Amino acid sequence: MGNETSAPRDAPRESAAASPGESVAELLADLEALVTCESPSADLAAVARSADVVAAVGTRRLGFAPERVVLDGRPHLRWRFGSGANRVLLLGHHDTVWPTGSLATHPFGVDDGVLRGPGCFDMKAGVVIAFHAVAALADPSGVAILVTGDEELGSPSSRGLIEAEAAGCAAALVLEASADGGALKTERKGISLYQVTVRGRASHAGLEPELGVNASIEAAHQVLAVSQLGDASRGTTVTPTVLESGTTTNTVPAAATFAVDVRVRDTEEQDRVHAAMLALQPVLAEAELEITGGPNRPPLERSSAADLFQRATELAVDLGLGPLDEAAVGGASDGNFTAGIGTPTLDGLGAVGGGAHADNEHVLVAELPRRTALLTALITDLLADDQVSERATVGADRS
Structure with missing residues (x-):
């Protein structure tokens, strides 16, 4: 196990970050950088190269470099904001099921509002959304972003890291791709x-x-x-x-x-x-x-996601994004681990599209800024809720 820290937790962001209303071109540029660096899970060298690209994109958007946590020779990336404990964890992965050379047969491209490329939907778009959403926050203190490199293998090295980061959080927000039609995933087997x-x-x-x-x-x-x-x-x-x-x-x-x-x-x-x-x-x-x-x-049971889904639905309506749907799915994600330790967890907040692991993998470009705006609003709402609770606790202690 190795752990290289490139920035202290309370390091200020070096530059103002883009808002969720920024041009789609910036979202697409970051996504192109991630997708065109192939990252099959079993190839440690490829995953390491991809981690470098993810770190560079995240550093540019967030203002400081991540911690690089190396477990069993595999790098995972962690950004923490503020000096206090984690309150909201954003969770994603950059490894894919696509073997090296897949770009030759499934090149990155955008045509008529549809983006394609290996791993774009599952789940490199979700990583980009996370970066842009956090960059838009007025104060991201209490937020942590964890991007792992072995989810498609079952997270053998990162499970303990995921559970440690999620422990005590008010919410774990998983940037895996949405279910059909953009539905959020409130239940995973x-x-x-x-x-x-x-x-x-x-x-x-x-x-x-x-x-x-x-x-x-x-x-x-x-x-x-x-x-x-x-x-x-x-x-x-x-x-x-x-x-x-x-x-x-x-x-x-x-x-x-x-x-x-x-x-x-x-x-x-x-x-x-x-x-x-x-x-x-x-x-x-x-x-x-x-x-x-x-x-x-462990299963991600609906009880773990119900309150967060209701909150997200209300925010989506306020933002003019329309009502949200929810789905129960048979596939698992790292959200199963966060729910398994008792952390409220909402999954499927990433890209809208389809074809995960398949030849028709794709992302709907128009939904990228919409999902970014929703995630920014949800994090803001959760942090504000948490700050109110903290102030009430301090007041009670002083009375």
């Missing part, structure tokens, strides 16, 4: 991941198959058992995925493995499925099972 390993005994499939213990057959029993653990009425899915078994066509398989993907809406279901997975028993005599894995991300 939790994820559990498992590997089921079956151990049998090899024998010749033609001469003496009865002497073997067929791992493929045992795996088939277990796949069927696991598939019954889902509960559609509660939104719980339990899906066997990658399956491997055997070595040659004339050998009774001695080993098999399969992966299991679990998605749940609440922790009670996550606990139920976990207990059931660990309780699996072999069906064939002399077969053995080993179950590894478990909960990977």
Whole structure:
């Protein structure tokens, strides 16, 4: 673990930042810089180059350089404003699922109000929106921005950092892309991941198959058992995925493995499925099972987002942006971690568009300044609310 601090927390911003009403051209210029620096999660060198670009763009907009927190050789970027504790955390990532060379087949470009390029929607536009929104604040004291570099891998190095930054905050605002039509994400399923390993005994499939213990057959029993653990009425899915078994066509398989993907809406279901997975028993005599894995991300339950969504909806109407929609989605984000430690969390505040991880990934340009304005208003409202609470507490202490 390494930690390089390039500016103290209470360092003043060096220059006035742009407002959310600035020209779309400035938003697009920053987004082009991020998108044209490819950043596949598994390529540490590429992620490091991208971190340099993100740091440069953020420094230009915010007035000072971020802390560069290096965990397991992977850089994460953190800006903190003011000398006090975090009150509002803006959370994003700059790594993508797109392999190096994707720009050759999916070049950055804007055509008829639609911006395209690898990672533009998920979620480099969200990072740019965060920078421009905070730059527009009259006083950003209490705000922190964390941009990580391993979200698409499941945040193996950054989870602890995310949870530490979010602890005690009044809100975590996640700049992941919106749901369909620009809806904010008020519910995300939790994820559990498992590997089921079956151990049998090899024998010749033609001469003496009865002497073997067929791992493929045992795996088939277990796949069927696991598939019954889902509960559609509660939104719980339990899906066997990658399956491997055997070595040659004339050998009774001695080993098999399969992966299991679990998605749940609440922790009670996550606990139920976990207990059931660990309780699996072999069906064939002399077969053995080993179950590894478990909960990977807690669910982001709607109760964590409800008040923030209501606040955002009221602000959107006041800004003339129209009412907001909300959505429950099966995919997870780092917002699952912030909600999991009890921090109120609102997700999907980033780009409006579509095609995450797909050939048609795109961002609607007209929505970029609108989302920036909404985020600026929401942060301002949260900080003002927090300052009122602090003044009331101080007054009570002095009475």
